[in-house]
Amino acid sequence: MAVLQQQTVDLLKTSEKELAARWITDLEASGSTRNLKADEIKQQTTEFLRLLTSVLSEGGAQTIMAAEWEEVRQFLEKLSHQRALAGQDSQQTAGFIFSLKGPLFAFLQTEYADQPVVLAEQLWELSQLLDALGMHTIRTYQKSREAVIKRQQEELLELSTPVVKLWDGVLALPMIGTLDSQRTQVVMESLLQRIVDTGSEIAIIDITGVPTVDTLVAQHLLKTVTAIRLMGADCIISGVRPQIAQTIVHLGLDLQGVVTKANLADALALALRRLGLTVAKAAV
Amino acid sequence: MERIPILQMGDYLLVTIQVDMHDQLALTLQDDLSERISKMSARGVLIDISALDMVDSFIGRMIGMISGLSRIMDAETVLVGMQPAVAITLVELGMTLPGVSTALNVERGMALLRERAHVQ
Numbered sequence: 001m002a003v004l005q006q007q008t009v010d011l012l013k014t015s016e017k018e019l020a021a022r023w024i025t026d027l028e029a030s031g032s033t034r035n036l037k038a039d040e041i042k043q044q045t046t047e048f049l050r051l052l053t054s055v056l057s058e059g060g061a062q063t064i065m066a067a068e069w070e071e072v073r074q075f076l077e078k079l080s081h082q083r084a085l086a087g088q089d090s091q092q093t094a095g096f097i098f099s100l101k102g103p104l105f106a107f108l109q110t111e112y113a114d115q116p117v118v119l120a121e122q123l124w125e126l127s128q129l130l131d132a133l134g135m136h137t138i139r140t141y142q143k144s145r146e147a148v149i150k151r152q153q154e155e156l157l158e159l160s161t162p163v164v165k166l167w168d169g170v171l172a173l174p175m176i177g178t179l180d181s182q183r184t185q186v187v188m189e190s191l192l193q194r195i196v197d198t199g200s201e202i203a204i205i206d207i208t209g210v211p212t213v214d215t216l217v218a219q220h221l222l223k224t225v226t227a228i229r230l231m232g233a234d235c236i237i238s239g240v241r242p243q244i245a246q247t248i249v250h251l252g253l254d255l256q257g258v259v260t261k262a263n264l265a266d267a268l269a270l271a272l273r274r275l276g277l278t279v280a281k282a283a284v
Numbered sequence: 285m286e287r288i289p290i291l292q293m294g295d296y297l298l299v300t301i302q303v304d305m306h307d308q309l310a311l312t313l314q315d316d317l318s319e320r321i322s323k324m325s326a327r328g329v330l331i332d333i334s335a336l337d338m339v340d341s342f343i344g345r346m347i348g349m350i351s352g353l354s355r356i357m358d359a360e361t362v363l364v365g366m367q368p369a370v371a372i373t374l375v376e377l378g379m380t381l382p383g384v385s386t387a388l389n390v391e392r393g394m395a396l397l398r399e400r401a402h403v404q
Contacts, residue, residue, distance in 0.1 A: 188368075188372060189372065192368030192372070193368050196367070196368060196388075199388055200388075201392070223376075226380045227368075227371040227372055227374075227375045228371075230363075230371040230374055230375070230380070230381060231366050231388065232363070232364060232365070232366065232386035232393070233388055
């Protein structure tokens with residue numbers, strides 16, 4: 001692998017200011033600066049060039065994963081993290097590095113106008129280096145985005161399983177959305193904990209908002225029902241819509257030992273009856 | 285040797301598991317309990333596991349067996365105060381303890397036992 005010549009590094013150093021100016025122009029032309037402040041871009045570009053030239057002039061290692069590049073990597077990580085949070089897309093983020101190629105190559109071309117072989121070699125070197133840095137930026141950007149998505153998923157999970165107290169001793173859990181293993185786990189834990197905390201004898205799981213019931217969902221429901229029974233409370237499943245009832249029968253699912261009701265009102269009525277309570281119209 | 289105490293309350297026996305169950309302890313409890321039931325012809329057994337926060341498949345099976353043997357000796361058995369984590373573990377282990385009566389706490393467990401005794 002060829003190495004960057006000292007002449008190239010010197011060129012970078014001497015024309016740092018001009019390079020930064022052209023780079024910003026290119027960035028603006030490609031639309032990568034949308035939603036970003038001008039002075040912020042200016043500061044970031046100058047900072048990056050400064051870091052880059054300082055590593056290169058120390059004879060920087062060949063792979064950007066080496067310790068010498070630590071500072072540059074950290075700078076890029078911070079930058080892509082910020083952009084991910086600011087809602088910029090991956091093209092804009094990666095464009096930050098890739099836009100440097102244009103002005104940089106133009107400078108090299110004038111510098112090595114009479115040495116085409118060296119020019120090609122140096123271009124290849126710098127191109128590889130910038131590509132690696134660009135890929136690193138995208139990788140971190142992706143990671144930051146994934147972290148954001150994961151956090152949102154977790155928040156959604158928490159939000160989507162509220163345990164409601166319907167009556168003294170009666171808890172209800174309106175389920176909305178698809179039931180998967182992870183959600184069932186969260187649902188089960190929060191419901192069981194509430195049963196212990198409130199000493200409720202009856203728990204109603206309302207599945208009106210569950211779009212489909214397949215064998216897996218039924219298995220999850222059965223698990224929850226069994227766990228509730230083991231704790232010493234009773235469980236009623238309500239909100240079994242006609243289509244869902246048909247699906248359950250067609251799949252041949254065994255829901256024996258589970259009390260099911262068509263709607264939440266029926267379930268509450270049953271719960272009150274079990275607790276020995278009656279609801280009566282007030283005498284006028 | 286370490287033993288789990290078995291308390292007598294009228295016609296009923298009360299077993300409170302307050303230490304971590306290990307295998308030998310569970311076996312001893314099984315022996316002791318069957319002895320006591322036959323000696324005093326108890327009508328009901330209440331097993332309180334509210335302090336138990338960890339189970340494995342063996343302890344789960346032992347709990348099921350203790351409940352089962354009490355029932356065979358004509359004593360109603362109620363398991364009370366199971367912690368959520370324990371319930372989830374047992375379900376995940378596939379041990380649903382069929383035929384074992386459960387209640388939320390000791391008070392409700394006693395009420396359930398008395399109710400059953402009256403029916404008989």
